[in-house]
Amino acid sequence: MSDGQQKKTFVVTRFDPDRDEAPRKQSYEIPVQPDWKVLDALNFIKDEVDGTLSYRWSCRMAVCGSCGMMVNGEPRLTCKEALSQYGDTVDVGPLANFPVVRDLVIEADGFMEKLTSVKPWIIRAKERAVEEGPMRQSPAEHEEFKQFSLCINCMLCYSACPVVANEPEFLGPAAIAVGHRYSIDSRDEGAAERNEVFRGEGGVFSCSFANECSEVCPKNVDPAAAVNQAKFNAVIDWATGLVLPRGGDE
């Protein structure tokens, strides 16, 4: 594996708001190792070639969710993608559908607002006291929301979703998946509240089931399933609301 001879060219998007009018591309030809991930190459460039290259990363084990970028046009976790699957030239850019702060760093505050707006926490009519101990939840009940609780907030799905691209209000796949995860948790009583959000502007009905979110999700969360289940629940909730109008504070 000490074959340091192999070289690849990285075409990286650069953007410095204080100096560049618009993003530009910069090429780096560097020696690569056969077992490198895309992120390793960026780190090599940063350490040895160009200290000004900016990007986010931390865990390098595909769990912190910070290293998402477009690699050859597809949203990817760069710490997870083996370099060997790409050819001699690799194009690395900031996540699509996000404003670009600098180089490969995108604006994440919009996502944070969306995530917050779906009330991603357990809502209960009456909070349980610690002394009462843990709630019971059968493995089957756990299984119902498990997949949707695996989202690492990497936002790759946002980069793939055509609705995100064109409707700024859209809550987007991950936020809805996280909200839905709570709504179908047997310990939660907040589905009605979240359904209000889901039926609101940019809510679940904006999704046109492109399924692109699930195609690119590195954690197999299947956010498309979550969003569309959430639609289903939001409609059922709406329909029952028509038939049995809810009391003020029920």
Add this chain to the structure above:
Amino acid sequence: MKHLLLKLEPLIWLLFGQGILLGTVLLTGWVLVVGLAIPLGIVPADALSYERAQMLGSHIIGRVILLGLIVLPLWKGAHHMRHIFLDFGGAKRDVLVAPLLYLLAASGSVLAVVAIVRI
């Protein structure tokens, strides 16, 4: 308008969803026979002679199926057209386009009822 659209969204989505699901299920046979097989002479044209068509169309089940064959595809179509419009950068004009498309589907649906009653 935006508000009204939001309020109606669940209903529209229901119709749209059924448009894809039941609409597709119903349309396949219709297109196959009425759109292709009969015109191409694979099935003799008298299969849908006026009398037989009247007979089928005036039966209650026939009417329901015909209603589904009109209303559901219209809503599927209108909603998808709206999405196409949005996908090609039309978010700003959605407040105009969406009501127009849905109005189209809605008037088609009303006409469908009239048409079916008329049979």
Add this chain to the structure above:
Amino acid sequence: MIEVSRHDIVIVGGGAAGLRAAVAATEIDPDVSIALVSKVYPMRSHTVSAEGGAAAVVREDDNFEMHAYDTVKGSDFLADQDVIRTFVEQAPGELTLLEHWGCPWSRNEDGTVATRAFGGMSTKRTWYAADKVGFHMLHTLFQHSLRFDNIVRYDEHFATRLLVDEGTVRGVAALDIRTGVVRVVLGRSLILATGGAGKIFPFTTNGSIKTGDGMSLAYRAGVALKDMEFVQYHPTGLPGTGILITEATRGEGGYLINAEGERFLTTRDYGVGSKAELGPRDMISRAIIQELEAGRGFSGPYGDYLHLDLRHLGEAKIVARLPMVREISKIYIGVDPVHEPIPIRPVVHYMMGGIDTDITAATSLPGLYAAGECASVSLNGANRLGSNSLTECLVFGAAAGRNALSFAKGSSEGSEDALRRQGEEEAARVAALRGKQKGGEKLSRIRGDLHKTMESGCGVYRVQETMDETARTVAQLKGRYADVALEDSSAVFNTELVAALEMGNMLDIAEVVANSAAARNESRGAHTRRDTPNRDDQNFLYHTLCYFDPAGPRLEKKGVTLGHWEPEERKY
């Protein structure tokens, strides 16, 4: 003019400890204004990577006494026993709270929370959520924290200096990475929860953000760092990347196998007795190193390694309990543990030492609290038991939150002018560093040399000579660091600037680790010396305190609180 914002409590760090502190303070006073300063978005904190589990007594056949004793023994008797008592008693409540907030703990068939075995624990007491425990805990905590409007986040703000006035900490200067501006965030009390410092070593399970910043902040403000010589090596990391393969693999029944196909922990005497793979980490790591030294390892491009064999667990169990281990192995080493053993070797994992705090999470500096991995409340002593630290983040994070709140209620704001001035000084320092073009040194070179010397001097096995050597080298590196040149002078998202600030912190921590280690002339827990292989309670049953001094680190001693169990030989 520097921007100043004011809150009641400032928390630096958005990992498990910082978030728990924020929520704990809010629980008592919903109106308290909390600043949550974090250099990454909180859900990116390295707590996210913890895999195995969090310990707390829940089973019928378990009790506080047992958990406490396991922890004392695991610590090689260097932990404070009053702290341990508080810890074990509050642990179940804390994990229960997380359950109430939605943490998807794995369950038994009857719906109760499931527990698994962990190294050094005498019974199954480690709660888990498959093998993504830290991830689930962190996201649960973070999402729960989102419901409170009074927690004001300063995301991607890098704290560079504590602001102290009249002997009390009053806030922090933080670089807004997004804008390049240093701002002053003031509070009446402050909590450090900045996590560990594994990045001073080359081969570690830690992510790139674990650079010991908070430890350095406290150290520079005159607070002692305690027991920093104790660096935990985790027995099972992937060669090359250092990515962790959780101890839960062994908790679920995995075997460690040498190149001769032998389950050496059962066939040779490494002091772990019948616990075998479930012995404490320091012992297992030493056993692995000895196996490798005896030539019973495999060799590969990233050095020698052994095998962790899970095949006998079967696919169903691996998929249900260890999905992340499987995913990681496949992606990062190309091995499917269902069919092949996983190559592993010991890897730097955790800092037992940290900012010296008492049982209330308070430091010696009034108003300053610390919790989580950056703190040393003396729960872990010379060796932490796996799955105690996530719980520690909760128990002492909560304590820090509560106590910082009551301190804030009783304290004054300090002189804004003085604090603003300090902030401006700090802003000037950071501005001078940004794009500092003069200098012959490169960050990556300094980092490389730091890594080399830390590995040689402060590895699993240590000797006086190399520890001294490392202490000297780190001191030299500090000199070279002063001569570093940076290429990036941009204001916006200047990650090179951040790396340079982190490097300064890492050098502080490395210096403390090397000096503390060189002074402890015995072997205890994770601090193992070839030249003095035995524990020496006569002379060394104390905590090492290390203070900042411009002339070089100054060491002091602090007694260990015993009380219940007297030190005895540590045999399993």
Add this chain to the structure above:
Amino acid sequence: MSRNAHPDAMAPSKPGRTRTAPPQLPDQFPFGGRYLAYTLFDLTGILYLLLGFLVLCAVWSLGSGEAAWNGVLERNRSMLYVGFHAIALVGVIFVGIRFFGFFPKAQPPRIGPVKPPPKPVILAMLYALWIGVTAFLSIVLAGGIF
């Protein structure tokens, strides 16, 4: 190559704290790679709209008397209509295959107290429904029964 997405896509409610470059669409959108199938799927909306109105016309004519109805049958024989229906058939089948593939996962784990059947079963049921109804309708329309 890439084009701008909506300028406010994923922007925070307060303007960002520094100047940002506008969000870009994914390179392949809308006609490249997997997006092609998605875009075509949405485009079948036109087919469905037209089909809906064609059926409406037919039913209306049926109510208007024999001549009108025969006119419909006559018109359907033109190449234009046959061509359209051929495309429509492909479109309808495409919609079915794509959507039925997605449909099972869009079922929540529980609808009230009711648990939907396992995903493969839902899929099988959908196809059974589709094929069954198509066969039934075709036979009826083709004069096979009734």
